[in-house]
Amino acid sequence: MRGVTYHGTGDFRVDTHPDPIIGHERDAIIRVTSTAICGSDLHMFDGFMPEMKTGDIIGHEFMGVIEDVGSGVGNLKKGDRVVVPFTINCGHCHWCQNKQFALCDESNPDAEKLAAITGQAAAGLFGFSHLYGGYDGGQAEYVRIPFADATHLKVPDGLTDEQVLFLSDIFPTGWQAAMNAEVKPGSTVAIWGAGPVGLFALKSCLLLGAERVFVIDNVPERLAMAKAHGAEIIDHSQVKPYDALMELTNGMLPEKTIDAVGLEAHGTGVIDTIYDKVKTATMQETGRPHVLREAIMCTQKGGILSIPGVYAAIVDKFPIGAAFAKGLTFRMGQTHVMQHAPTLLEHIQEGRIDPTFLITHRGKLEDAPDLYETFRDKKDDCVKVVLTP
Known part of the structure; x- marks a missing residue:
């Protein structure tokens, strides 16, 4: 598969990577249908985020269609459309039970490293350095979703990708x-x-x-x-x-x-x-x-x-x-996406807000390196970029 890949400060490239596979019973694989460039991605692009490694796949605003699920995921099936929150949450720890999903105790395999800096570790994040789990991000054709039974929002019929994509983060x-x-x-x-x-x-x-x-x-x-x-x-x-x-x-x-x-x-x-x-x-x-x-x-x-x-x-x-x-x-703090996303989905469905007002630029995955520069430098009246793999 193709994915936007970190090669150092100011150097993002679209490389070929192995397709993700199910590695745990609570995993799912999605085929990405829409993804976006976020201002937080610029922190990696500009060299402000520690613990980035060459070959990391970028991106934490994405959605798509379920392609495969692990045996422990009973609430998703192939073909379901989902928005994926950028904060990975297990759904059962103390913090998840209190709807503080960005503080999940179970989703960050780099917890010890982050806790040395912050005192306690927060949740794992997609495409956001090896302080937050080193998870592959969503600016790619496919993504493995850990704790997929908890880390998703199903998309109702009748809504376009662009109407709901931003429920992933912003x-x-x-x-x-x-x-x-x-x-x-x-x-x-x-x-x-x-x-x-x-x-x-x-x-x-x-x-x-x-x-x-x-x-x-x-x-x-x-x-x-x-x-x-x-x-x-x-x-x-x-x-x-x-x-x-x-x-x-x-x-x-x-x-x-x-x-x-x-x-x-x-x-x-x-x-x-x-x-x-x-x-x-x-x-x-x-x-x-x-x-x-x-x-x-x-x-x-x-x-x-x-x-x-x-x-x-x-x-x-x-x-x-x-x-x-x-x-x-x-x-x-980081956003407890799944605490708020259901309410915001209702606002969208009932016509109180149309999130597509924000989109100024669209492109394919291969356009990402150039569009990162356009977004960072605010060229061509750029406010928000959406990519379709």
Whole structure:
């Protein structure tokens, strides 16, 4: 089979790999019908994710048709269409029983390695380094799905791939970001990042009844998309977000803020971004937390800062004093996809949201290396790429 393969920083190629086979009674094999390039994939492409190995297959947003199942999978059969959550969950451990699927105790064979960094290991992830299991990802023709009886969402008849594909990650991630911020009718929210997760966070906040949602970015096409979908937009290349938010909220600031950017944040003409670039280039920190710092300053006293943007290991100059003085609450982490996906599927079926609004580029698997560069560099108004193997 063909798959998008890691060969080092900035070097993804489409290579031939052995077809996956059933290795455990709870496995399934799917034929991938649609897959997508995610912003988190760029962390591997840009060299920010440790424990990547040459030959790893990339990708964690995918869906397809069941081709084979192990003897222990009683709820799937050949021909079923499924969306596969990027977080692999066993379905029976303490965390899965409490619907905290991204914290699964059983699905990460690299748990000891990750626990040495984080204190406790989280779930295994598709296509996301050998800290998270080293599982082959979904930018391929076929994928082995471990714990397949728990790690899937069946697709009802009448829905296209593009309507449901994003239930694998970015739609639940945006929704969880809004839920973690406790967005409710009347809320005022600020979201950093008008990429795919930020845009789904925007849509989720509006579905939950937010009165005002500000979206902060500096890419005109992304800001235009956010405005078209109900946001008040702030271009951080033209104005300081803190100043703009103070003015727009009459000095109150938003009580809910969302960092949908994460470790590859870029500021505009500010000293801390230069500092972070030097520190990350010399491996003295593993991310650029400019947005995180800014969001802390821009969150209302007593407010909640929700962090769906991925961070790895350590960041520097974290303004804990400001967060403490303002009495902020932080909520963060990988997405518990299967906690949210059934609710979001209902929103899609009932016409409250059409996730296809996000797609700007489509291609075949062989187009992936070029489309990664287009997506990373935000060329050709690129917001979201969908590939069909």
